[in-house]
Amino acid sequence: MTIMVMERLAILASKAYLNQDANTLVRQTLERRQGILSDKGALCIQTGKFTGRSPKDRFIVRDECTENTIDWGEINIPISAEIFDSLLNKMSAFMLDREVWMRHCYAGANPTYRLNVTVINTTPWANLFCHHLFLRPSVSELENYQQEWIILQIPEFLADPAIDGTRQENFTIINFSRKMILIGGSAYTGEMKKGIFSVLNFLLPYEYGVLPMHCSANEGEQGDVALFFGLSGTGKTTLSADASRKLIGDDEHGWADDTVFNFEGGCYAKCIDLSKEKEPQIFSAIKHTTLLENVSFFTGTNIVDYSDTDITENTRAAYPIDHIKNAKDRSVGKIPKNIFFLTCDAFGVLPPISKLTTAQAMYHFLSGYTAKVAGTEVGVREPQSIFSACFGQVFLPLHPTVYAELLGKKLDAHPEVSVWLVNTGWTGGPYGTGNRIRLQYTRAMVQAAIQGELTNQTFKSHPNFGIGIPQECPGVPAELLDPRNTWKNKHAYDKQAEMLSTLFIQNFHQYKAEASEEIRNASPKLIQMEV
Known part of the structure; x- marks a missing residue:
């Protein structure tokens, strides 16, 4: 037919x-x-009325x-x-x-x-x-x-x-x-x-x-593969772009019995506020035959003004993966050695890095948490939680628990795989009071995990979430690792942790009937309510 x-x-x-x-x-x-060329030779077009997907249609x-x-x-x-x-x-x-x-x-x-x-x-x-x-x-x-x-x-x-x-x-x-x-x-x-x-x-x-995955993937010199999951604003592109590691893919992958493989042959990168200093690999990839969508130019030139949002904030660059200098020739790697769930916790509760058990990995995969901060959208005046199952709920035709359970099976079959929850958001207090965790520290923690320097560390369990907090990490101040230590008012931190735990529990309620007992048991605990 x-x-x-x-x-x-x-x-x-x-x-x-x-x-x-x-x-x-x-x-x-x-x-x-239907288009014009930029000074770099990229083809610039406009998509008209729709500058993004229309999920309701x-x-x-x-x-x-x-x-x-x-x-x-x-x-x-x-x-x-x-x-x-x-x-x-x-x-x-x-x-x-x-x-x-x-x-x-x-x-x-x-x-x-x-x-x-x-x-x-x-x-x-x-x-x-x-x-x-x-x-x-x-x-x-x-x-x-x-x-x-x-x-x-x-x-x-x-x-x-x-x-x-x-x-x-x-x-x-x-x-x-x-x-x-x-x-x-x-x-x-x-x-x-x-x-x-x-x-x-x-x-x-x-x-x-x-297991289909909405994530980026890269590979080290020894063939070790790392996966990076994260919603917009969590740092997925920034942290997965590493000149010392080969890019397998930046957005969509599958985890088979013995391989991780890219679904795609190229990249569809956001261009808002793009610069050579912040995203050198993406900036260099925008050249002849690259497709630039809905960008504007500096007046009287064909030089792209990546800060201009008059048309949309969702400006995009589409290019073949070989426009990235360190991309793998064949977008296939071994099973992952490390998996990173990235979240921008604007409430200042989650540790900057923590290790997850298999059950916790399934739970946080199913949750897909991050937070918006004031100023990112009209009407957002304080941090707001966002949950998107499997870090891409709008693309899931099957019930989200199907993917979470499949992740659990993969992890059970490969106990050598480490899963990490990385908070790229706030510490010492919520947004507006605390400070954003420095990118240099986040990079150091991710590198330490990839290089195996956290494997033999002593881990302390978080009171509410039960996730493992390392006591030391090379290149990172020890007091930063436990978020409670960074708050002046420890009672205020405990109260905030209770609040975030409640948000997780409320979100998980929609999956509870379909989820396994193992996943349900990984839910955060409300400590103060139990007293």
Whole structure:
């Protein structure tokens, strides 16, 4: 069925370009006046009305394939197969006499778990994004390419909600039975990337026992792999970018029996306030054929002003992974030796680094905690907690406990793996009173963990969270390691710890019925309430 759809679209279109190289796609974009070049040679485009994903307009077809497997709700919104078919027919007709760009690519650097993806776009720059972000088959692989999934992206096609059953004119619909993703009304390229990530989050756990992960990964000279999980603002990009370690990938990975592998062939980096001093690797990666989305220029020049947020704060750079100098040639590594859960705790409660048991790792993975601070969003006047299951809840088609339990199985099978909770936020008090933990100390703690210098340390259990606090760490003042010691008012710290524990417990309530006893027992304790 999907091959027939491909042929039908190719016949309807006035011209179909297949597997164009990056230089050609840049040239075609410029010829159609859809973009301009920056002083560094990057292709700068604007995605129009949508400068980010629209989660409330992402649907999954509810049918026999998904009825009893998808975790239906506000994140995974059901839609009927009839609506999907109707929209597919309308989008096919819409292609009449239009140019299309088609690309054969794949997701998954481990061939065993590879997912072939054919993308159809109506702009050359969207196809350039797919060239960069998905993995690129070799010439011989293209000769034997077997199509599996199709992404059909037509930003110009607008749905009629009253007729088409969508919420708005824009939509993303995943159909697991038809192996297709329809994207209409939005030119934001991230919808394609995250659409396939959602597909892999559905297929890999059940079919292969592979844990899909929203994380970055790098590798040391001895082949030791480190994973970094963290929501926006926690320092994931900063801490995983290490000139002394090779980059496996910056966003999406799978953990199979004996490997960690990148899902992607490139990076989709945020550009807000980008500078050579703060993010030298990303800054250097923005060059010829890099796709820059929704950036502005200094007046009268083609020099990008990365501080300008007039269009959006979600400015992005898409580039192939080989634009990063220390990226691995093949984005596959061994099973992780160290896993870091990064959180920016604005309440000043969590230790700057702590070691987790397997049960605690599952619990904190399921929690996916960080905090917003005042000034980051309109109306935020004091720290606010954020919980996103598995550090990427909006991409999880299955119930979050499925992924947490799978993580536990991986850790039980490999007891040599260490899991660390790293707080890049505040100490000595909450935001507004305490101080942000210095980046140099955070780097020192991460390096100490990677180099095994914390392995034989003595650990003290946190009263509320039970996590292990090391008593010493090279390059870090000993008094910083226990957050309670950094507060002048110890009673105030204890009260704040109770408050944060309560927030964790309240958030976990939604998973409690599905979670194992092991995970439930790793929940924080309310010490004062028990007295």
